[in-house]
Amino acid sequence: MEETSKLQLPETFLSFLEANGLDPSIYTHGNSIPRYVRLKPGFEDALEEIESQINCKLKKVNWLPGFYSIPPDVHIARSKAYQQGTMYGIDAASGAAVSALGISPGDHVLDLCAAPGAKLCMMLDLLGDKGTATGVDVARHRLAACRTMLLKYGLAERSRLFLADGTTFSVPPTTNLPCDSLVDDHEDTFKQWTSRRPYKERKQEAKARKNSVLPQNGQPEIIFYGQGSGVIGLKKKQLYRSLDQDDYAYCGYDKVLVDAECTHDGSIKHIQKFEQWGWTTLERRVLDAERTDRNLSALQLNLLRNGFRLLKEAGTLVYSTCSLTHAQNEDVVDQFLAENSSAELQEIEMAKDWPCKSGRTPKTLRFDPSTSATSGLFVAKIRKLPSNESKKNVL
Numbered sequence: 001m002e003e004t005s006k007l008q009l010p011e012t013f014l015s016f017l018e019a020n021g022l023d024p025s026i027y028t029h030g031n032s033i034p035r036y037v038r039l040k041p042g043f044e045d046a047l048e049e050i051e052s053q054i055n056c057k058l059k060k061v062n063w064l065p066g067f068y069s070i071p072p073d074v075h076i077a078r079s080k081a082y083q084q085g086t087m088y089g090i091d092a093a094s095g096a097a098v099s100a101l102g103i104s105p106g107d108h109v110l111d112l113c114a115a116p117g118a119k120l121c122m123m124l125d126l127l128g129d130k131g132t133a134t135g136v137d138v139a140r141h142r143l144a145a146c147r148t149m150l151l152k153y154g155l156a157e158r159s160r161l162f163l164a165d166g167t168t169f170s171v172p173p174t175t176n177l178p179c180d181s182l183v184d185d186h187e188d189t190f191k192q193w194t195s196r197r198p199y200k201e202r203k204q205e206a207k208a209r210k211n212s213v214l215p216q217n218g219q220p221e222i223i224f225y226g227q228g229s230g231v232i233g234l235k236k237k238q239l240y241r242s243l244d245q246d247d248y249a250y251c252g253y254d255k256v257l258v259d260a261e262c263t264h265d266g267s268i269k270h271i272q273k274f275e276q277w278g279w280t281t282l283e284r285r286v287l288d289a290e291r292t293d294r295n296l297s298a299l300q301l302n303l304l305r306n307g308f309r310l311l312k313e314a315g316t317l318v319y320s321t322c323s324l325t326h327a328q329n330e331d332v333v334d335q336f337l338a339e340n341s342s343a344e345l346q347e348i349e350m351a352k353d354w355p356c357k358s359g360r361t362p363k364t365l366r367f368d369p370s371t372s373a374t375s376g377l378f379v380a381k382i383r384k385l386p387s388n389e390s391k392k393n394v395l
Contacts, residue, residue, distance in 0.1 A: 010283075033072060043087070056074050066095075067092050101318050110310060112306070132158045164220035220240065249313040260328075297328060304336050316382070334361055345381070
């Protein structure tokens with residue numbers, strides 16, 4: 001704690017915090033925030049064995065089922081429980097954002113900014129053996145890490161991973177795809193996924209990874225799919241078929257998480273790294289008004305718009321960021337609500353027991369280190385109203 005308290009924040013960052021109504025003292029809590037892990041369902045009886053492996057007690061997080069806290073200096077990577085996929089690390093605030101979706105077995109859920117994958121793992125845990133989860137991200141190497149996580153934790157069966165731009169992604173859940181009589185019967189169908197692929201395909205992927213670019217044709221690229229994901233047996237035209245806008249209301253996703261790209265200023269450990277990286281780097285990545293107030297906020301709004309477009313009627317979307325600024329949170333949500341009569345901001349009922357504060361916009365929530373003993377996170381829950389209800393909203 002003493003080492004963290006000596007962190008000298010530059011004046012430019014202090015001005016940034018003041019402009020956003022943030023208390024600089026939250027950045028002195030980094031080394032006192034516990035680490036959080038989630039146990040896979042069914043492994044609660046293995047608590048004592050896991051504790052002996054990591055040589056410390058797992059403290060139950062009473063307000064979030066399945067979560068436990070451990071001291072921040074405890075390492076779990078060498079434990080058998082971690083290596084065998086019995087538990088995984090995920091911040092409790094991130095877990096709260098997933099919980100706010102209210103996922104039920106049988107749902108088809110979408111994580112529009114999925115990498116590195118902990119939240120997607122929790123989604124699949126909540127689905128159990130029914131429904132599907134689709135993860136989308138713009139970074140191929142991060143999606144590869146996500147795929148590794150899903151396989152490691154035995155959660156890959158009902159999942160799909162797409163390399164794609166989240167602002168334009170349009171692939172619906174496979175089980176909701178209508179039959180397409182126009183598909184060429186001679187076109188190859190998707191077989192069982194394997195990491196062993198033809199040399200030419202592997203060479204193309206290596207080139208794309210080096211250049212770190214999205215597919216040139218703009219079409220999403222599926223990089224992984226499980227046996228129960230609904231992909232096997234489909235033809236490409238069936239998988240990538242775009243629906244008419246009205247069709248998503250009935251054939252879209254039941255739940256959508258938009259954990260949008262942000263400046264990460266709510267992640268205390270991330271901010272502390274700039275002491276080594278140099279505060280000028282922080283000024284460029286976090287404090288640059290052109291990037292944060294215009295470009296980044298525009299990206300976040302477009303991610304929110306597209307996530308909502310892909311949502312079924314009466315479905316639930318959660319928008320979150322690990323920024324604590326108004327520009328990336330309340331301002332984005334307020335603008336989105338103002339332009340969508342079918343969007344309804346909802347109270348998160350389970351949050352009555354959560355250690356968090358209300359956001360500037362009523363019904364939104366904020367986690368921060370001093371209040372929540374978690375990393376910083378903003379959460380908003382939005383419901384897509386059925387057409388008959390949204391018409392009443394306009395009237």
